[in-house]
Structures are given as C-alpha cells and as structure tokens.
Amino acid sequence: MPxxxxxxxxxxxxxxxxxxEPRYRPGDTPDFGDxxxxxxxxxxxxxxxxxxxxxRDLCYGxxxxxxxxxxxxxxxDPKLSPERLRTMLRYMMLVRAFDDRMFRxxxxxxxxxxxxxTGEEATSVASxxxxxxxxxxxxxxxxxxxxxxxxxxxxxxMNQIYSNRGDHLMGRQLPIxxxxxxxxxxxxxxxxxxxxxxxxxxxxxxxxxxxxxxxTVWCGEGSSAEGDFHSALTFAxxxxxxxIFNVVNNQWAISSFSGFAGGERxxxxxxxxxxxxxxxxxxxxxxxxxxxxxxxxxDRARTNNGPTLIEHFTYRSEGHxxxxxxTAYRPAEEPTIWPFGDPIARLRQHxxxxxxxxxxxxxAQRVELEELVKxxxxxxxxxxxxxxxxxxxxxTMFQDVFEDMPWHLQEQCAQMxxxxxxxxxxxxxxx
Amino acid sequence: MSTDTQTANKxxxxxxxxxxxxDVMLERDSxxxxxxxxxxxxxxxxxxxxxxxxxxxxxxxxxxxxxxxGIIGVxxxxxxxxxxxxxxxxxxxxxxxxxxxxxxxxxxxRYRSAADFICPMTVRTxxxxxxxxxxxxxxxxxxxxxxxxxxxxxxxxxxxxAKGLLIAAIEDNDPVVFLEPKRIYNGPFSGYxxxxxxxxxxHAASAVPEGHYRIELGKAATVREGEALTVxxxxxxxxxxxxxxxxxxxxxxxxxxxxxLPLDIDAIEASVKKTGRCLVIHEATRTSGFGAELAxxxxxxxxxxxxxxVERVTGFDTPYPHSLEWAYxxxxxxxxxxxxxxxxx
Numbered sequence: 001m002p003x004x005x006x007x008x009x010x011x012x013x014x015x016x017x018x019x020x021e022p023r024y025r026p027g028d029t030p031d032f033g034d035x036x037x038x039x040x041x042x043x044x045x046x047x048x049x050x051x052x053x054x055x056r057d058l059c060y061g062x063x064x065x066x067x068x069x070x071x072x073x074x075x076x077d078p079k080l081s082p083e084r085l086r087t088m089l090r091y092m093m094l095v096r097a098f099d100d101r102m103f104r105x106x107x108x109x110x111x112x113x114x115x116x117x118t119g120e121e122a123t124s125v126a127s128x129x130x131x132x133x134x135x136x137x138x139x140x141x142x143x144x145x146x147x148x149x150x151x152x153x154x155x156x157x158m159n160q161i162y163s164n165r166g167d168h169l170m171g172r173q174l175p176i177x178x179x180x181x182x183x184x185x186x187x188x189x190x191x192x193x194x195x196x197x198x199x200x201x202x203x204x205x206x207x208x209x210x211x212x213x214x215x216t217v218w219c220g221e222g223s224s225a226e227g228d229f230h231s232a233l234t235f236a237x238x239x240x241x242x243x244i245f246n247v248v249n250n251q252w253a254i255s256s257f258s259g260f261a262g263g264e265r266x267x268x269x270x271x272x273x274x275x276x277x278x279x280x281x282x283x284x285x286x287x288x289x290x291x292x293x294x295x296x297x298x299d300r301a302r303t304n305n306g307p308t309l310i311e312h313f314t315y316r317s318e319g320h321x322x323x324x325x326x327t328a329y330r331p332a333e334e335p336t337i338w339p340f341g342d343p344i345a346r347l348r349q350h351x352x353x354x355x356x357x358x359x360x361x362x363x364a365q366r367v368e369l370e371e372l373v374k375x376x377x378x379x380x381x382x383x384x385x386x387x388x389x390x391x392x393x394x395x396t397m398f399q400d401v402f403e404d405m406p407w408h409l410q411e412q413c414a415q416m417x418x419x420x421x422x423x424x425x426x427x428x429x430x431x
Numbered sequence: 432m433s434t435d436t437q438t439a440n441k442x443x444x445x446x447x448x449x450x451x452x453x454d455v456m457l458e459r460d461s462x463x464x465x466x467x468x469x470x471x472x473x474x475x476x477x478x479x480x481x482x483x484x485x486x487x488x489x490x491x492x493x494x495x496x497x498x499x500x501g502i503i504g505v506x507x508x509x510x511x512x513x514x515x516x517x518x519x520x521x522x523x524x525x526x527x528x529x530x531x532x533x534x535x536x537x538x539x540x541r542y543r544s545a546a547d548f549i550c551p552m553t554v555r556t557x558x559x560x561x562x563x564x565x566x567x568x569x570x571x572x573x574x575x576x577x578x579x580x581x582x583x584x585x586x587x588x589x590x591x592x593a594k595g596l597l598i599a600a601i602e603d604n605d606p607v608v609f610l611e612p613k614r615i616y617n618g619p620f621s622g623y624x625x626x627x628x629x630x631x632x633x634h635a636a637s638a639v640p641e642g643h644y645r646i647e648l649g650k651a652a653t654v655r656e657g658e659a660l661t662v663x664x665x666x667x668x669x670x671x672x673x674x675x676x677x678x679x680x681x682x683x684x685x686x687x688x689x690x691x692l693p694l695d696i697d698a699i700e701a702s703v704k705k706t707g708r709c710l711v712i713h714e715a716t717r718t719s720g721f722g723a724e725l726a727x728x729x730x731x732x733x734x735x736x737x738x739x740x741v742e743r744v745t746g747f748d749t750p751y752p753h754s755l756e757w758a759y760x761x762x763x764x765x766x767x768x769x770x771x772x773x774x775x776x
Contacts, residue, residue, distance in 0.1 A: 136511075187540060194536050196504070197504025197505050197508065198505070200501075200504075200508060201504065202512045205508065205512035205513070232501065234501060238496055400541045401542055402541070406693035
C-alpha cells in the first residue's frame with residue numbers, strides 16, 4: 001500500500017476495507033456444499049405465542065417439511081389434504097406457465113418489461129394459501145403468485161402487462177406493477193421496500209379498529225437494506241402490529257449477491273432478533289415449509305402475539321428481469337445445483353410419493369395450463385399490445401393526479417390534446 | 432367559509448386553532464388518527480395536540496418512533512386501510528427521511544393505482560425561522576412540496592384560516608402537506624424582532640368558531656386592498672410585509688395565497704392586472720423557490736399589464752444561520768428596498 005499524505009508514518013497495521021465478493025463468477029465451478037441443510041425433522045415448532053427471545057434459534061436454523069425423497073416430516077408438517085396440495089401445485093405451475101409466456105411476449109416486442117419468479121413460486125403461492133382471503137398483501141415485484149393463488153383473472157394481469165385498453169391502471173404503470181384491491185393485493189410501487197412500513201400501517205389500522213384481518217408484506221434480501229425495512233420493523237415491534245414480513249432471500253439483487261445486504265455476516269431472519277420479534281428462517285423452495293411458517297405467523301399475528309419475520313431461503317433461477325443477463329456475473333450452472341431443488345418438482349414428488357399424483361396427470365396439467373395461458377393471451381392481445389397503437393384516451397394522463405383536476409392540470413391537458421390534434425388530426429380516437 | 436354547525440367564537444392563537452381543528456375532526460370522523468413524535472401524552476413540542484389523547488384515546492392520538500420514513504409510510508398504509516391519518520412531523524426540517532414515502536408513494540398512489548387506493552393523509556409540520564432555531568429548525572421547504580405532483584401544499588397565516596384550512600385538508604381525499612409558520616403560532620410577527628410580540632388576541636382572526644367549518648383549499652385571501660402594487664405572500668411574511676407597507680404608507684394589495692398548490696391563479700391575475708406591479712415574498716431560499724414559480728406565472732399571464740419587473744424578496748441561498756438569523760430574514764430593510772425599486776418606474 002503506498003504511503004500517502006493522508007497516512008502519517010505509524011506502527012499501527014493498515015486498516016483494510018472489505019468489499020464483499022461472491023464466491024463464484026462466470027467460468028468458476030460453483031459448489032454449494034457448505035450450505036448447512038439441517039435434517040427435515042430437526043426443527044421444533046414452538047407455540048404461536050412463544051416469546052421471541054425463546055425461539056431465536058429458529059432465526060439461524062432452517063424450517064423444512066419436505067425431505068429430498070418427497071416425504072413430509074416433523075412438527076412443521078401442515079398436514080394438508082391431497083386436494084389442497086394439488087391446488088397448490090396447480091397454482092405454482094400456472095405461475096410458471098404464465099411467466100414463460102409473458103417473458104416470451106416481451107422478447108417478441110409485445111411489452112417493455114417482465115419479471116419471472118422461477119424457482120420462487122412457493123414463496124408467494126404457498127404463503128398466500130396459508131392466509132385468510134381478507135388478509136392484505138403488500139407485494140414487491142416478484143409476487144405474481146399472490147394474484148394467481150387468489151384466482152385473479154389472468155387476462156387482467158396480461159392487460160396490465162400490455163398496457164392495453166383493458167388495463168384498468170390506464171397504462172400508467174410499468175408491466176407487472178399490478179393493483180388488485182378486491183384480491184387483497186396492494187398496488188406495486190417499483191420503489192423498493194416502500195411497501196414495508198405501509199403494510200405495518202395497514203396492520204396497525206386493522207388492530208386499532210378491532211378487525212381480525214392481518215397484513216403481510218414481501219421484499220427481497222437486497223432491499224432489506226433499505227431504511228424503510230428498518231422503519232417498518234421498528235414500528236411493528238413498537239405497536240405489536242399484526243403483520244408478517246417476508247424476506248425472499250433469492251441470493252441475488254440484480255448483480256449484487258446477498259453479501260451486499262449483510263448476508264455474509266448473519267441470516268436475514270436474524271434481523272428479527274434485534275427488534276425483539278419472532279423470526280423464522282425457512283427453506284423457500286419447500287412449499288410446505290412456506291405454508292407452515294406463514295400459517296404459524298398468521299396465527300401469531302391474529303392472536304395479538306405480534307409480527308414475524310420470515311426469511312425464505314431460495315434462489316433466483318433466472319435473471320432479475322427481461323433487462324438482465326445473469327451469465328454476466330454468476331456461473332450459468334448455479335441454478336441447477338441449488339441444493340434445495342425446485343419447488344414445483346418437490347411438491348410433485350411429494351404428491352407422487354403419497355400416490356396422489358403421477359407423471360401423466362402432471363404432464364396433462366402442464367399442457368392444460370399452457371393452453372389456458374395461451375388462450376388468455378390471445379384474448380388480451382385483442383385489446384392491444386404495448387407500442388402498437390395507443391390504447392388509452394390521452395386525457396387519462398392527467399386523471400387521478402388528484403381526485404379533482406386543478407386548473408394547472410386542466411390547462412396542461414388542453415395543451416397536450418392540442419398537440420395530439422396537431423399530430424394526428426381532429427378525428428383521432430384511441431383504438 | 433362553509434359551516435354546518437353554528438358555534439360560538441372563541442379567542443384562539445394559532446396552536447389552539449390547529450388543536451381545535453384536530454379535535455373537531457377526531458370527534459366527527461372515527462377514521463381520523465393523529466400521530467407523531469411526542470404528540471400523545473405530552474401533546475406535542477409546540478402543544479398542538481395537547482389534550483387530544485386524553486380526550487380521544489390512545490389508539491386515535493399516539494406517539495411514534497423518531498422515524499419520519501416510518502411515520503409517513505405507516506400513514507400511507509393506514510390510508511389504504513381506510514383511515515384518515517394526520518401525522519405530525521415535528522419540524523419541517525425533519526421531513527426529508529420521509530420524503531420518498533411522500534413523493535413516490537403518498538403522492539402517486541391514486542395515480543398509479545387508478546384510484547384503487549388513495550392517500551387521504553394530512554402531514555402537519557411547523558416550518559420557517561425567526562425563533563433562533565438554527566439550520567435544522569428553521570427551513571421553509573414549501574417549494575420541494577409544490578414540486579411533487581399529487582400533493583397539495585397549504586400554509587395558513589392566522590388562527591381562523593389555520594382551523595378552516597386544516598379541517599378542509601383532513602377532509603380532502605388527497606395527501607396534503609400543511610405547513611405551519613411556527614414564528615406566528617403565538618402572535619403575528621411585524622418583522623421587527625426587537626419589538627414585543629403582539630398576541631393573537633389583538634387580531635381579528637383570533638376569533639375562531641369552536642365547531643366545524645372549512646376554508647376551501649386553493650382559494651387565496653386579500654389581506655389588504657390597494658392600487659400601487661400586488662404583494663404575493665403566505666405564512667409569516669403576510670404579517671411582516673403588511674407592517675412594512677403600512678409603515679411606508681404604500682398602497683399595496685396583499686394577497687395571502689393560503690394554498691400554494693392548487694394555486695388561486697385567478698386572484699393573482701386579477702390583482703396584478705389591476706396594480707401593474709408585483710412583489711413576491713417568501714422566507715425560503717431564493718433559487719428555485721416558490722417565488723420563481725409565482726414570478727413566471729405573473730409574467731406569463733400579466734406581462735402586458737406590468738409596469739415594472741416582478742420583484743422577489745426572499746431568504747438567502749445559505750443554510751439558515753443561527754446567530755445571524757436577522758441578517759438572513761427578509762425583514763423590513765429588504766422589503767423596503769424592494770418596494771422602492773418596484774415603485775420607482
């Protein structure tokens with residue numbers, strides 16, 4: 001290290017700045033052998049009323065239900081009926097079929113942007129299934145599984161993605177930034193972790209009104225570094241808010257590995273410890289573990305026992321979005337060697353182990369769901385795709401800034417309409 | 432003014448009027464909640480919420496962590512649930528940690544969700560200097576607020592307006608930033624810091640109805656009619672400039688804007704077209720201040736009526752100084768100099 005003007009001669013050892021670096025880069029051979037995989041029945045399930053300081057070990061362990069042979073074991077097994085398991089499988093498969101189709105639609109130039117959740121389907125689908133229908137979800141941008149698990153019409157999702165004339169958000173939002181109040185799905189922001197304190201506020205409101213509904217919120221491990229995350233946990237613990245915090249630790253925030261959010265030092269679930277709230281670290285690729293943990297946290301919240309932070313330990317199998325190429329910063333084979341496998345494959349294996357499912361039914365369902373998505377896509381595309389024709393009346397640009405349009409927006413709207421008339425002629429109408 | 436219940440007037444200072452507005456709204460609407468740092472048991476560092484927790488209960492009026500991002504973010508979520516939150520930010524200078532929740536979330540929620548979700552929140556916060564508050568207790572960030580699309584910005588200048596405007600703000604279905612000029616909480620300010628403070632009780636606007644009434648947002652008030660020039664002012668500066676024009680016997684028309692966004696452009700336009708001269712005054716820093724917007728609007732709409740360039744009297748583009756506060760403040764000398772200049776042509 002060069003001597004500089006800033007560093008006077010000293011006998012003290014030089015300080016060094018640590019810049020986190022993922023272990024493997026493109027060209028390296030990744031090895032996840034050091035990830036501790038506790039036995040599936042090694043983790044006890046405390047009562048939902050357990051004090052946070054009596055269950056700290058759960059922040060550092062890993063709640064698992066499904067072993068790698070497809071058997072559900074241990075105290076956390078939610079013991080779902082085969083019918084319920086098949087529903088869960090179907091929702092996750094539908095998410096994947098939807099993602100594949102919409103990703104392709106973006107590549108075909110039908111929309112500007114898309115984000116898949118491949119490999120993370122359980123973290124939203126199984127979680128939502130463990131909630132009550134009236135519970136409010138504050139998603140980040142990779143929780144399309146919530147909408148699917150609540151039977152939100154696929155065509156409405158597609159209309160939003162295409163910003164077409166069926167898009168009830170009037171083409172104002174980037175694709176996948178859905179909003180569905182009737183389905184308990186808060187408007188997706190696009191700014192990261194801002195939904196965290198909002199979910200706490202919703203939960204506080206519910207509690208102050210003596211309601212029985214709880215709030216639940218998602219962010220990635222990367223955005224758990226945002227101040228909003230910590231604001232939210234502070235408010236939640238202060239007011240004992242009935243809220244479930246999900247941190248989907250999929251290891252990557254665009255090209256930044258989890259080390260840039262503090263993942264080299266401790267687990268994300270362990271952040272609960274400092275706030276004095278319950279924390280659970282779970283196998284996010286195990287749909288039954290996700291279901292069980294959410295059910296536990298929901299029961300806890302609903303009985304005024306306070307918030308829970310759930311770290312879903314998972315892996316982002318594909319790029320951050322259609323604008324990302326993960327092979328530029330991580331080995332291409334990482335997703336395939338992830339030690340916890342794929343959530344759909346694991347639930348399928350479980351159902352098959354139970355004798356409640358088989359390869360033929362699985363394949364038939366896969367084809368059926370692909371067809372469903374394809375048919376819906378055709379219907380949606382009849383209402384337009386992005387960039388091919390203008391689908392919303394121009395003046396919608398100025399609506400909903402305020403409840404009533406003030407004079408300055410009315411003036412600007414008139415100016416814009418005159419510009420469009422100059423451009424397109426007086427008879428133009430949206431398609 | 433519109434009022435649905437005729438109630439007796441009471442002499443109130445600005446703090447009492449603001450307190451009364453929240454009291455009335457807490458009583459009328461079970462969805463109204465008041466929260467902020469020290470607002471609960473203690474009643475706020477300026478006493479604006481004194482007695483409200485005792486009267487309306489802890490789940491309606493409560494203290495929060497020292498976390499402005501959390502305060503505003505939580506209020507957004509409460510609004511989504513159906514509540515009508517009235518968060519207090521203890522000093523406007525502290526609002527910046529909550530600005531993302533205000534700019535990117537509260538302000539745009541209606542737009543981005545096509546009114547699936549709205550944010551009927553009123554952020555109250557004391558602002559402005561003249562109290563030896565130094566650079567972290569004196570700022571005037573109103574032009575930061577007016578630059579956000581989707582937020583209304585309201586600044587009262589007396590007890591009567593403060594109550595009526597705050598009630599209208601709380602009842603509004605969009606987010607409102609309600610900036611309270613703390614220098615005049617206890618009495619109007621002449622601009623002469625070395626003179627005794629005059630209490631509100633000597634001012635007509637201290638007669639405040641005890642019940643519910645609204646002053647429509649977006650409507651200015653003509654504080655003084657005149658022919659020589661139009662002065663556009665708000666908050667503390669309404670009183671300062673009024674003192675100076677009366678001392679100098681200048682026949683100024685003073686418009687108290689009351690709401691900066693939406694702005695009462697008709698009142699501004701009518702006055703400037705009548706007088707042909709316009710002075711814009713604010714305590715905030717000069718560059719990109721709200722005065723720049725006012726000067727531009729006047730120039731766009733009244734250019735052919737103007738007999739002199741629009742003049743700006745503002746704070747300087749420095750952080751608000753502590754010991755040199757009165758050299759910073761746009762007081763009598765700066766105002767008099769500007770008046771001389773604008774009236775000489």
